[in-house]
Amino acid sequence: MKMLEIKNLHAKIEGKEILRGINLTVNEGEVHAIMGPNGAGKSTLSNVLTGREGYEITQGEVIYKGENLLELEPEERARRGVFLAFQYPVEIPGVSNIYLLKAALNAVRKHQGLDELDAIDFLTLVRSKMQLVKMDEQFLHRSVNEGFSGGEKKRNEILQMALLEPQLAIMDETDSGLDIDALKTVSEGVNALRSPERSFVMITHYQRLLDYIVPDFVHVLSEGRIVKSGDKELAKELEKSGYSWVHDAPEPEGQPA
């Protein structure tokens, strides 16, 4: 079954066209990697999918589980199961991690018509998820990401994902700023969450992450379009020859030049 369908998506920021006709279908349970050089539109794509302000959609549509995703507010997308793992998780001094986790989980549960978890059940659940990303319990009582290392911030993102159990996870440059140990931990966390009902879109510049989280499909994004799609072997090819060749690729069929 289709989870996400992006059709001929065009988007501008500050008058500049960044996405120029993206087509992509993600089915339930699939892991897609979107790779591309800097400036290809990778971050714009994740921002548009999660509803960050400042982008103008000029053409196309995005259907998520039968709904027009672009009409929903960011929080409505989140409650329906779309999760963005941020490239740069923001620090929020004064808001404790545990408060954030609880508020986020309750927002999702409320949308699903479930009661809020009581304090004990909540803590039990959070503890079990923390083991998954090897996070110490002291992180619960610290302000969100404040003073966390790069790796701790990314693990915190995966912890939130594990707790919220999204249908569609969009991972924006999750490997950036991670040393090899942190990358392994984060990848193990993600792999544990793979399931036939859950889909992933991983946006990444480097192939490295894909050694740990093996995708079903790899797409190459260049100048706002997907110029090539393939399986995991495509990523290895990119690793070898870099992105220079993608600029010479022909326009995909059926797309205006």
Add this chain to the structure above:
Amino acid sequence: MKVLTDIHTDFAAVANSRDVMVADNAHWKTLRQQAKEQFERNGLPGRKEEDWKYTSLWSLGQEQFVHQVSQPGYADIHELKLVEDAYRLVIVDGRVDLTASYLDGLPEGLTVTPFSQSIDRASEFLNQQVNLEKPGFNAMNTMLMNEGIFIEVAANTKVDKPIELIVVNSGHTAHYAMHLRNVIVLGKDSQATFIETYAGNNQANGLTDVITEISLADKAELFHYKLQRESLDHYHVATMAASQAADSQWHNTNISLGGKLARNDVHSQLLGEQSHVTMNGLYLVTGEQHIDNHTRIDHAVPNTTSEEVYKGVLDEQSHAVFNGKVIVHKDAQKTDANQSNRNLLLSRGCEIDTKPEMEIYADDVKCGHGSAVGQINEDQLFFLRARGLDEVSARSLLTFAFAVDVIERISNEELKQSITGVIEKRLPRGGA
């Protein structure tokens, strides 16, 4: 105009009618006479007066305040208590409410009474911390004050429970004005916690004029919390002033949520070596509210320290003023003074005038100050929304997060919880 010319309430006439109270106390009588003369000369300050530059008293001058209750006021203090177990004095519409108060079983060494019942003792400390000539409400308060709390802690006494003052304007008498004087005297090596709450019915549209004078002897320590949560149609003018002897500590937290116009003057004189003052402030204003905090710290002798953090959240058309003066006097070497004022603006219509002032006349000191004005961080907002929090809750949460460190500094856990609750309810656009 340095002086407000148009004052509709005849405060001097009210003072004359209250003279009977002071008949038996020569010191108070003299002070009141001086205050009347001073008030007749200077009245209330106009905006040409430097300390009143951003706060106009014009609308206060236009009010016809009433000094007699038309019907007895009543207040349910159940919701107003910030701590359960306390020695408590409740004042409703200027009168002590004995049934709501709790002053039983005071330990040895502690005196807590209504001001009106300790006139002779309290008068000994009157106007030691405030100056009648200062432009503002000192003269008015001195000629009109007729109630308040008197606290005296004997040397070497650590008070076992907080002392709580709850002042309510019930709103039963329209435009009702209260003039209160609190006197707090801590003896050598004593310790106490004082919590004062000013509240009112939503309809209350009167005036609360209060001066709290504090005297801290050597090694005395006062934890002092003020919560002002009066109605948005009410006027509130207050001074908290302390003189501090050697090794004394005054931890002052000043939270302003209510009032149409609220003005606080907070003043510490560090007169003894190793004395310390903490000034924590928080103001949350919205609508057409106007809040003005003027603080002043005098480092008069060597080796004194001060730590001041004032934070403000402004919404809608509100206006806030912060003026923080730190004066390091000549010879006050090794002073360590830190001051900051940070403001969060939630709308385009609000205005903040912030002015940290440091006057340093000694050369071996450590002083820092800063002020900042900012808005909700859009990246934080998006992050929270991307985690499913609706925009209103996310903004509310970020607003609370901004203010939280002032609350975190409250050392009494129960008090911290109840003040958190009060503030959450007052967050712009509902609680988190």
